[in-house]
Amino acid sequence: MKRFSKLLLIIALLTGLLAACAPAAVAPTTAPMAMTDGLGREVTLTAPAQRVVSLAPSNAEILFAVGAGSQVVGRDEFTNYPESAVTLPSVGGSMGGYNFEQIVNLKPDLVLAAEINTPEQVKALENLGVTVYYLSNPTDIEGMYANLITVGKLTGKEPEATALVDSLKQRVAAVEDRVASTTAKPKVFYELDGSEAAKPWTAGAGTFIDILITMAGGENVAASMEGSWGQFSQEALLVANPDFILLGDAAYGTTAEQVAARAGWETIQAVQVEQVLPFNDDTVSRPGPRLVDALEELVRILHPELK
Amino acid sequence: MEITRTARPYWIALLALTAAMLLSILVGSVQISFAALVEALRSGAETTAGKILFSLRLPRTILVAMTGAALAGSGTAYQGLFRNPLADPYLIGVASGAGLGAVAAMSLRWPYTTFGLMAVPLAAFASGLLTVAIVYALAKVGRAIPASNLILAGVAVSSFTTALTSFLMLRSNGELRRALAWLLGGATMSGWQPVLALLPYLVVGLGILLTLGHALNVLQFGDEQAQQLGLPVTRVRRLIIIAASLTTAAAVSFAGIIGFVGLIIPHILRLLTGADYRRLLPLSLVGGAALLLAADVLARVLLAPQELPVGIVTALAGAPFFLWVLRRSRQANFWS
Numbered sequence: 001m002k003r004f005s006k007l008l009l010i011i012a013l014l015t016g017l018l019a020a021c022a023p024a025a026v027a028p029t030t031a032p033m034a035m036t037d038g039l040g041r042e043v044t045l046t047a048p049a050q051r052v053v054s055l056a057p058s059n060a061e062i063l064f065a066v067g068a069g070s071q072v073v074g075r076d077e078f079t080n081y082p083e084s085a086v087t088l089p090s091v092g093g094s095m096g097g098y099n100f101e102q103i104v105n106l107k108p109d110l111v112l113a114a115e116i117n118t119p120e121q122v123k124a125l126e127n128l129g130v131t132v133y134y135l136s137n138p139t140d141i142e143g144m145y146a147n148l149i150t151v152g153k154l155t156g157k158e159p160e161a162t163a164l165v166d167s168l169k170q171r172v173a174a175v176e177d178r179v180a181s182t183t184a185k186p187k188v189f190y191e192l193d194g195s196e197a198a199k200p201w202t203a204g205a206g207t208f209i210d211i212l213i214t215m216a217g218g219e220n221v222a223a224s225m226e227g228s229w230g231q232f233s234q235e236a237l238l239v240a241n242p243d244f245i246l247l248g249d250a251a252y253g254t255t256a257e258q259v260a261a262r263a264g265w266e267t268i269q270a271v272q273v274e275q276v277l278p279f280n281d282d283t284v285s286r287p288g289p290r291l292v293d294a295l296e297e298l299v300r301i302l303h304p305e306l307k
Numbered sequence: 308m309e310i311t312r313t314a315r316p317y318w319i320a321l322l323a324l325t326a327a328m329l330l331s332i333l334v335g336s337v338q339i340s341f342a343a344l345v346e347a348l349r350s351g352a353e354t355t356a357g358k359i360l361f362s363l364r365l366p367r368t369i370l371v372a373m374t375g376a377a378l379a380g381s382g383t384a385y386q387g388l389f390r391n392p393l394a395d396p397y398l399i400g401v402a403s404g405a406g407l408g409a410v411a412a413m414s415l416r417w418p419y420t421t422f423g424l425m426a427v428p429l430a431a432f433a434s435g436l437l438t439v440a441i442v443y444a445l446a447k448v449g450r451a452i453p454a455s456n457l458i459l460a461g462v463a464v465s466s467f468t469t470a471l472t473s474f475l476m477l478r479s480n481g482e483l484r485r486a487l488a489w490l491l492g493g494a495t496m497s498g499w500q501p502v503l504a505l506l507p508y509l510v511v512g513l514g515i516l517l518t519l520g521h522a523l524n525v526l527q528f529g530d531e532q533a534q535q536l537g538l539p540v541t542r543v544r545r546l547i548i549i550a551a552s553l554t555t556a557a558a559v560s561f562a563g564i565i566g567f568v569g570l571i572i573p574h575i576l577r578l579l580t581g582a583d584y585r586r587l588l589p590l591s592l593v594g595g596a597a598l599l600l601a602a603d604v605l606a607r608v609l610l611a612p613q614e615l616p617v618g619i620v621t622a623l624a625g626a627p628f629f630l631w632v633l634r635r636s637r638q639a640n641f642w643s
Contacts, residue, residue: 077613092612092614094613097614099613099614100497104355118485119424122419124496124498128362128363
């Protein structure tokens with residue numbers, strides 16, 4: 001019993017200590033800005049963030065795209081783009097947990113979290129006295145633009161972010177103009193993981209993969225699938241008979257030859273006309289500015305006749 | 308002379324625990340120099356080193372030690388209760404039930420409130436206890452609760468809940484890694500809140516178990532013999548199940564399902580000090596805490612800055628260690 005009461009005393013003392021040590025107020029250089037994040041939390045910055053830790057690949061891509069790359073001091077383990085982000089220290093994240101010690105040690109004035117982070121992780125960082133902004137996943141291209149502006153505001157790069165959004169909008173409009181001139185609608189199957197050839201994983205309605213294929217003048221054969229991600233039956237795939245198969249799993253070594261060798265796949269139109277093509281999955285699975293790169297790439301593949 | 312001999316295992320175990328705690332506080336992905344340590348101790352949580360020490364490492368160290376003690380203590384009690392060398396704290400469904408609750412809670416979006424943030428551990432705790440209650444009700448024959456019935460009902464209900472958990476994980480659109488990490492014991496929550504929440508269950512549950520050493524010794528003669536010796540077998544059995552389930556459910560709620568600790572610590576200690584449960588129970592608390600702390604340190608440094616789920620380390624390092632102990636023991640049949 002004595003040991004327990006001693007333990008309690010230590011805990012009580014330490015919590016007291018923690019409460020007494022609230023972060024000291026920094027004299028604001030500009031007016032403090034308050035923004036509501038994706039969890040409905042009010043996040044206040046006294047000045048644009050100068051030491052940012054990104055907890056998701058999409059966040060790192062957005063930060064660098066709006067010109068705040070030099071203000072990023074840490075990134076998660078999955079971040080692989082742009083190249084200058086890879087050299088930054090990693091704060092973990094590939095085993096479900098982040099290395100909070102490393103995050104605290106980097107002394108960030110902002111941690112940019114994303115939907116792959118849990119509210120519990122946000123709370124834990126908040127308890128450590130770290131300012132966290134939780135950036136929700138956008139559900140459409142407009143939402144992605146809004147996220148770029150938000151990150152621009154947080155990092156003092158709002159003009160750059162606005163300029164970026166304008167140029168992205170022009171590129172999307174150019175694609176839409178080109179697609180409007182054709183009535184052809186090739187059928188597309190986007191493979192996320194084909195290691196089980198009888199039921200490959202794919203993306204259904206509402207995902208950016210589906211949205212971008214549609215915008216690029218194609219038809220996602222899995223659009224009718226219930227749920228955003230799922231395993232598509234090979235029988236349904238044979239019936240749908242897509243004109244194109246895009247290999248999002250090319251990064252894991254899947255090739256067109258392997259697809260052609262799968263039992264039963266040889267009858268699919270895309271295999272017969274050799275339109276089984278690798279696709280950079282990072283550009284469609286991360287809700288960042290590279291979605292527009294993916295859109296342009298999709299148009300180039302699906303409508304080579306449109307110049 | 309006699310006194311020192313009985314006290315020796317306790318001293319060794321406490322020494323191991325102290326060493327493991329120091330290691331756990333001093334070792335991490337961020338190097339803290341001696342000067343920074345002294346500064347942190349003087350000024351509290353203001354410096355970066357202080358924040359890391361007092362808000363991250365110290366609460367984690369205590370939480371991990373408590374979890375190890377809970378699992379090893381419950382495991383020892385269950386091995387005695389079921390007279391079965393394969394018994395561990397998860398035998399009658401508390402872990403598979405907690406896993407189902409946790410994964411179900413993860414598949415929903417919770418508001419950013421105190422309740423929403425505690426949804427996963429609360430659901431794990433409730434569903435772990437509920438599963439044990441179902442197993443208990445199914446295994447009951449009249450007023451008696453035969454041990455074999457408990458084990459069989461536990462295995463069957465566990466399979467059922469595990470299947471539901473797998474189904475939920477496959478159906479979820481979100482992060483599978485989070486659920487998987489939880490199920491592998493990689494959920495270790497940070498901060499003092501889990502420590503304080505776990506404490507009452509641990510004090511009550513382990514306190515009850517510690518008083519039952521003699522009863523467990525008597526139970527080793529078999530149910531009928533124990534009954535004839537005046538032991539209220541059914542009452543003792545119920546008490547052990549309640550105490551161990553409360554402790555285990557609370558522990559896994561905050562740390563995830565950490566395997567192997569509850570299985571090997573009782574065996575190792577039985578090999579080292581004999582099968583007297585009056586000694587085994589307190590020793591297993593200290594030993595479990597020390598072993599899990601050591602595993603947690605390994606989990607933090609092996610792939611730094613990545614952290615492995617500690618359940619992987621306990622099994623990867625614990626299994627060979629246990630086999631080594633088993634080979635070294637001279638007894639042909641160590642379980643007797």
